Amino acid sequence: MGAGATAIGLSTLNIAGLNLAKAASSDIPVSDEEMTSFPTYCEVCFWKCAGWAYVDKNKNIRKIIGNTEDPHCNGRLCPRGTGGVGMYTDEDRLKTPLIRETVNGEQVFRKASWEEALDLVASKMKDVAYKYGPASFALFNHGAPGSHFKHLLHAYGSENEGEPAWAQCRGPREVGFSATFGSWIGSPEPTDIRDTNCLVLIGSHIGENMHNGQVQEVADIIGRNATIITVDPRLSTVAAKSKYWLPIKPATDLALLLTWIHVLIYDNLYNKDYVEQYTMGFDLLKEHVKDMTPEWAYGITTIDPATIRKTAREMANAAPSVIVHPGRHVVWYGDDSQRERAIAILNALLGSWGKRGGFYFKESVAIPKYPHPAYPHPEWSWKDNLDGKYPLSSMAITTEMLAASIPEMGYKHQIKAWIVAGTNLPLTIPNKDLFKNAAEAVEFIAVVDTMPMEITGYADVVLPECTYLERYDTLRAAPHREPNVALRMPAVEPKYETKPSWWIAKQLGERLGLADYYNYDDYADVLDWQLKKMGTSLEEMRRIGIKKFDRQSGPLYLADGEEYHFNTNSGKIELYSTEFADLGFDPMPVFTKHPEPEDGFYRLIYGRAPMHTFSRTSNNHNLFDLMNENAVWVNPKVAELWDLKNGQMVHLKNQDGITSTFPVKVRVTERIRWDSVYMVHGFGHDNKKLTRSFGRGASDTQLITNVMVDPMMGGTGMRGNFVTFITDKPGKEAEA
């Protein structure tokens, strides 16, 4: 390993076909003074770090640097944000609107003008509204473009909008924590890691998930030797840096959490004053966990009782400056809301909610609503389709919206057409058949994206969005310790014929007779109006990028003994959930066993790499240079059994007989248990228009066909899939 071949140790990769053609004549770095910097906030992931895009005299974006005032990043973007310039320079970007056509029986895309493409989308929207009512037009979205299309759909008469963020990601933790504390976790998480003495991670691989400010705070506490306890069947990066790594048997986390609760209570380690003052249901909880001893948990989790007791004691010693982290992507086994509840209960017993080094009280600044007429009342919404199922879903369930798109599924209200903005559903939604059948069933699909992601292959019309570096967008006002607002403005003109989402949505709105909802010429006017109401201006924000405001909601933490009303039914922290009980769910979490792999199969665990975001960055040249494929991590014992060599290409086949389209490299490593394999999510692209990432690595999503649905909120548990190796299939596809 060394200079030249960009490489990181964990993937034994060689860059094939070095880009020799590129004459880098201007290799001398341009000094910052010769460039102009424009404020932006990053769109390479949901953390939305504020930064500066540096543009040289030839209107090239040379680099992106974090804004030192921004609490999301503290002046340091993560590798993806630093490499965000690759989103702009990617030559595979969508360049013009495209319309699907049938030529000689074959489906092809032809280039179209904006005029024609927008007219077509608007006419389809009118048509669908006329035939089925506007509510049958749905939106799937992620990130900043979503807000512009939500406004459009609301004005048009549909509330059917869903993001994978709920049912494919963090929904369960919001359910579990709101049942307990009456508050969502939200994003960024209000975990006071900076000041904690003990951080407990349940499968959360901070440092591989590069949630920037959070990673920075974890690094800080590593620096000052705070206790970190990591529970993970894999030796994640942070597990390797933890005082305790608990290599748990997968799918048994809830048993460990329950026994920790048992130890805290029965060894008298819980925070008595806090529990007495703020919680209800303690006696019921005490009775509930009576038999859940470390010895009981040992047989389930394979974590020995002494370690269980010792780690519980570590937490108690640190309390209330302790965080049992809720995690983020937590749809694992279908009982995820209950697992999150157990995490919330542990925090309650430790008294960490509202305490320094625990969870702080977050606050965000309210963005004034730019005036527009009231939205029409939609004829129906996604919730009406659930018939009482998933009563705790407070955001739409994407998978339910897909099912409602298939007439044979017999839903009361049917979805007939989609706009998909900024989310690559085929590599996001488990159980690909559901997605495929839904996409085939609907009458019309418009896709808004910057890249030819797989989802564009299903579109009738493709609308090319410019990247975040080329557009104004909604203001960022995420909650944090200090309320703040951040601006995104264009650093350069949109490349090719791409357009910002606000413009696309406005154009459609005007064609639909909704011009009243778009009472401005340029989105910059909206921003300036909002910012002036907030006591700043577009002009000022262009200079500073981010502005902080004084807190209005009171201090970050509870004072000792301070009266506090929690937003639950009882006004207390609910150790016994009245909300769950009323709905007929277990008021306190109960451990259930989950299926285990058959002989010769291994549980498929997936996760993140710090240099990529889902499937959206794998073609980004800067980030491709850092990691250009995923690998399947295999324990050496398993490798020996199968005679697998490090670097060998294999296909993976799951319990339902689904085989990965592409082969994937084997990484033989002691960092993974023998009953599991691990892959980084987001690889295995099968769209040839992604010229760099096509066919590189395998898609975990493709192998996730067994979905365990959370009956409380509709989350799609994805960790119940098992794979085996196919070694005799030629690895040709990868080189295609």
Next chain:
Amino acid sequence: MRYAMAIDTRKCVGCSDCVVACQTENNVPHGYCRDWIVENVSGAYPIVEVELRSERCNHCENSPCVRCCPTGASHIVEGGIVMVTHDECIGCGACIQSCPYDARYSHPDGYVDKCTFCQHRLQKGQNTACVEVCPTKCLHFGDIEDPYSDVSLALKNRTWKVLAPEAGTKPQLYFLT
């Protein structure tokens, strides 16, 4: 004055931000890099250790690359920074062979390139691009002869190692363990 860098392997998460920041700062062409990440795994499940470290040119005090360069393109400037003058480099690659750290590469434009400790930034009083970007703040840089520089303070009270000490090159990257 002698510039040096300390890399805190306990904090580094191997994210490669230092790699991509160097690429954008120094216009390193795609497919090449001046710094890179190494991961070492030792032990057997479940007693396993992982070391992650960000590597680059060691700016050795006793630098074999400078000695073997036939044209003098490779040379040492103030602060001990090992530099390559692109115009004088004939791309023979002798230095690449001589470097025990594999820190140099052939630039597609026909010369040899490597880490400069971001000399163009140091001259303006800025820190190196990789140090500035690292989200875990695990990179420390400065004048090792100044006891109060960031690098000297980072080395204080910590154990450290250098790579390939047997090569006798007196490298200036210190890995905190």
